[in-house]
Amino acid sequence: MAKRNLSDWTFSELLRRLAQLLGLVLIAACSEQAVERPEASLRASVHQFSFLAEAPVPALSTIAAVVEERDPGQGDAAMGERVDEARDRLHHSPYVCEQFEMRVRDDGRARHKRLRRSWTETDRQRFRKLVEMVAKEMGADPKLVALWALRxxxxxxxxxxxxxxxxxxxxxxxxxxRWDPERAEELHAIMAEVGARDPGYWKAKAELSRISRFKDNPYYEDRVSFDVVLPKGERERGETSYWGYGYGPFGFNPTYFLATWDAKAPPWVFCNDDGIAAIVTAVWAARQHQRECASLGFGDSNEVVNRRFSSGHCELRPGRAHLFRKRARARNINPRATAKLGDRWPMDSSDRRAIVEHMRTRAEAEGLLSRHARADAARLRH
Structure with missing residues (x-):
């Protein structure tokens, strides 16, 4: 990537970068992590950690120099608003998921090295009980939801x-x-021209719905910064979109599952509060999947719901079905039985903050919150 000169940066770009850098400082302050050896299978080519790359972030000294060159007061209000906005958003929705760095090999290939929080077997078993508690509160089969979190x-x-x-x-x-106002205008024009009886109308409508889903999400352009470790040990900074990863106990791809929880939430919300939002979302998504697959004639069994939840499709996958059946029977789950997903705390009418507070209060009372969740909450209060 070509290096940009100071003169190439507009003031608005520099303001945005400063807000991003401030956010990264706040994120680092909220993390307490231990480094573990990555799994051998976690590999990616170099282009994958820059697939959503923009120009590199200028140094803070560069930003300061440009600001000092401006007339007193010029742009100060805009800078203050951007910085305050970044600080406020990260304060109320801090990033607490694992972080990572990229290790580049001599042949140019790279792999993620996850920088993990300490998470012991005791923590894992406590979290299993938290998953089961939330599932029970919603009327769902705790064994099925816990099986997904384990897998x-x-x-x-x-x-x-x-x-x-x-x-x-x-x-x-x-x-x-990604929201594109010009494309949205084109789609509206197509729909107006062809009318609802034309298949093109519904194709355009579906695309418009897709690109509008996160139109008002303030985190959609947020980027994560990380170290790139070169073969000889040199370190550089890289960055990419937060939306390029799966998060939380179920590995949720944010563009697929975030709208089920809250289309305006940050993609990393599925790690917060020991993953309570993720557990609730898993049950809500499974309820939707069960209705979908039943309406298509595939049934409403544990096996069908698991297939839709894990693969995105209701259709039978013969080469994979035996794996779920084996795991399910080992946990006393009948694969052919109707999946029990309950109807308490319905997705359409449940206040998100209220359900998190309810589940968190229950978890605290039963000793099911980790030290990380308690520490994160204490930092937010202060």
Missing amino acids: ESTYNPYAIHVLDPDLEASSQSWRRH
Whole structure:
């Protein structure tokens, strides 16, 4: 990537970068992590950690120099608003998921090295009980929901999912859902021209719905910064979209699952409060999946709901079905039985803050919150 000169940066760009850098400082202050060895399978080519890249962030000294060159008071209000906005958003929705760095090999290939919070077997079993408690509160089968959390994250609510297929799916979906006002005008024009009896109308309507989903999400352009460790040990800074990863105990791709929780929330919300929002979202999504698959004639069993939840499709996958059946029976789950997902705390009418507070209060009373969740809450109060 070509290096940009100071003169190439507009003042608005510098303000945005300053807000991003401030956000990263706040994120770092909220993290307490221990480094572990990454799994050998966590590999990605170099282009994957820059697939959503923009120009590199200028140094703070560069930003300060440009600001000092301006007339006193010029742009001060705008800068204050941007910085305050970044601070406020990160204060109320702090990033607490795992962080990572990229390790580049001699052949140019790279892999993610996850910088994990300490998470012991005791923590995992406590989290399993938290998943079961939330599922029971919603009327769902706790064993089924816990099975998904075990499979996707080994009971770790702070997991960030960085395997190659996850990265590619998330980055492509981020692009497909990005709001484009010019494209929206084109789609409106197509719909007005052809009318509702034309298949093109519904195709345009579906695309318009997709790109409008996160139109008002204030985090959609937010970017995560990380260290890139070169073969000889040199370190550089890289950045990419937060939306390129899966988050939380179920590895949720944010463009697929975030709107079920809150289309205006940050993508990392699924790690907060020991993943309570993710557990609730898993039950809500499973209820939707059960209705969808039943309406298409595939039934409403545990096996069908699991298939839709994990693959995005109701159709039978013969090569994979035996894996779920084996896991389910080991946990006394009948794959053919109708999935019990309950009807308490319905998705359409439940206040998100109220349900988190309710579940968190129950978790605190039963000793199910981790030290990380308690510490994060204490920092927010102060």
